[in-house]
Amino acid sequence: MCVEEYIPLRIKELCKKRGYTKYRLAQITGMTQTALGNILNQKSLPTIVNLERICDAFGITLAQFFTDDGSKLNLTQDQQEILDIWDDLESKEREILIGFIRSLKK
Numbered sequence: 001m002c003v004e005e006y007i008p009l010r011i012k013e014l015c016k017k018r019g020y021t022k023y024r025l026a027q028i029t030g031m032t033q034t035a036l037g038n039i040l041n042q043k044s045l046p047t048i049v050n051l052e053r054i055c056d057a058f059g060i061t062l063a064q065f066f067t068d069d070g071s072k073l074n075l076t077q078d079q080q081e082i083l084d085i086w087d088d089l090e091s092k093e094r095e096i097l098i099g100f101i102r103s104l105k106k
Helices: 003-018 022-029 033-040 048-058 077-087 091-105
Strands: none
Touching: 003 022, 003 033, 003 048, 022 033, 022 048
16 A cells, blocks of 8 residues: 555554544644545645644554554553553643653652
8 A cells, every 4th residue: 555545544544543533633633624634535744743733632552553453562461451451541631640650750
């Protein structure tokens, strides 16, 4: 599959997983719905900056975006479970969890 096909399919997959609409993704990324629509309809490719914004909206890295199986290398089963749970959290829940984890470290 070429990158022109992969990027919109991956964005759609991540939107479905998170329950995001194109409108919601546009709000989170600061991109216009038209720009996102053009990417999703394969009329344009996102810039690296916009692709980073999209990845940030999903809480993933660029490397994770382009990893077909979503695997995270060299992780224990517990670490993988934590990341799987993290992937299903909303941004506010992630903020709370980060605060909790930081409080444990002190």
